Amino acid sequence: MRIHNNNLNLRQIAExxxxxxxxxIAENSYGLVAFDSYIELEQVxxxxxxxxxSDNDYISIWKxxxxxxxxxxxxxxxxxxxxxxxxxxxxxxxxxxxxxRQEPFEMLISFIISQNKNxxxxxxxxxxxxxxxGKKLIDDKTGKTYYTFPTAEKLANAKQDDLRALKLGYRDExxxxxxxxxLNGEIDFDYLKTCSHxxxxxxxxxxxGIGDKVANCISLFGLHHxxxxxxxxxxxxxxxxxxxxxxxxxxxxxxxxxVQQYMFYYIRYINGVKS
DNA sequence: TGCCAGGAAGCCG
DNA sequence: CGGCTTCATGGC
Numbered sequence: 001m002r003i004h005n006n007n008l009n010l011r012q013i014a015e016x017x018x019x020x021x022x023x024x025i026a027e028n029s030y031g032l033v034a035f036d037s038y039i040e041l042e043q044v045x046x047x048x049x050x051x052x053x054s055d056n057d058y059i060s061i062w063k064x065x066x067x068x069x070x071x072x073x074x075x076x077x078x079x080x081x082x083x084x085x086x087x088x089x090x091x092x093x094x095x096x097x098x099x100x101r102q103e104p105f106e107m108l109i110s111f112i113i114s115q116n117k118n119x120x121x122x123x124x125x126x127x128x129x130x131x132x133x134g135k136k137l138i139d140d141k142t143g144k145t146y147y148t149f150p151t152a153e154k155l156a157n158a159k160q161d162d163l164r165a166l167k168l169g170y171r172d173e174x175x176x177x178x179x180x181x182x183l184n185g186e187i188d189f190d191y192l193k194t195c196s197h198x199x200x201x202x203x204x205x206x207x208x209g210i211g212d213k214v215a216n217c218i219s220l221f222g223l224h225h226x227x228x229x230x231x232x233x234x235x236x237x238x239x240x241x242x243x244x245x246x247x248x249x250x251x252x253x254x255x256x257x258x259v260q261q262y263m264f265y266y267i268r269y270i271n272g273v274k275s
Numbered sequence: 276t277g278c279c280a281g282g283a284a285g286c287c288g
Numbered sequence: 289c290g291g292c293t294t295c296a297t298g299g300c
Contacts (some may be wrong), residue, residue, distance in 0.1 A: 017281055114280090115280090116283080117298085118299080168297085208281090210283080213281045213283085214281085217281070230277090232281035233279090277300105283294105285294080286293080288291105288292105
């Protein structure tokens with residue numbers, strides 16, 4: 001299955017810090033586990049992607065997953081023509097980033113794990129939790145073995161000592177507590193997708209282990225409230241060092257989360273962060 | 276060895 | 289409310 005799109009770059013998406021299970025397998029190629037599937041993708045040309053999936057799976061799964069009905073090009077273009085120099089450069093540098101429509105529960109747990117960790121460490125923790133509590137599957141097309149992300153039920157019934165053995169640190173009790181709230185219906189992702197971003201954040205922050213930053217990440221990457229604006233250590237540097245704490249996300253009302261991703265990706269590049 | 280990582284909770288003033 | 293400390297863990 002081939003996709004032409006001017007704003008779809010696998011490397012940029014894989015390194016943008018929004019997803020943790022999309023990893024390089026060869027030059028310009030990536031393997032990705034999402035839902036119950038494993039797929040491999042190749043960046044054939046700057047505007048051409050090859051996915052090893054059927055037309056049916058593309059239409060029913062991956063087209064939405066990669067948010068391919070949304071016009072990122074017009075946002076990039078408007079930023080390129082804007083007066084904000086940093087955002088001009090950031091939008092050009094990250095013009096192939098898209099906000100993936102990932103599974104809410106996976107984002108909930110992943111970003112609880114993410115606190116006070118770097119991205120390679122987050123990925124390692126998530127792989128261990130998938131191997132310990134996910135389903136072991138074998139991909140028909142490649143023969144590769146992979147593990148799905150665990151269900152809420154699995155993690156709600158996990159023992160804290162077992163999770164501690166996966167080197168999740170103090171976050172283990174947060175994970176169990178959050179999974180229980182999903183399992184018993186206190187957290188309803190279908191509702192949180194339809195309600196406002198602000199209400200979703202306030203609801204998520206009631207979970208122990210979720211503060212403002214993690215709640216915004218879940219809202220942005222798991223609920224697709226693209227007006228979310230997560231502020232982590234890197235964004236704090238952008239807002240203070242580049243903007244002297246005078247940046248107003250309200251200027252990009254309705255899609256500030258996309259702007260945030262360009263900023264996050266670019267500031268890390270400027271600072272020479274690998275992966 | 277100390278510092279940092281897509282932070283949050285507890286405590287104190 | 290704002291600032292300080294602590295919390296597991298790994299990498300440099």
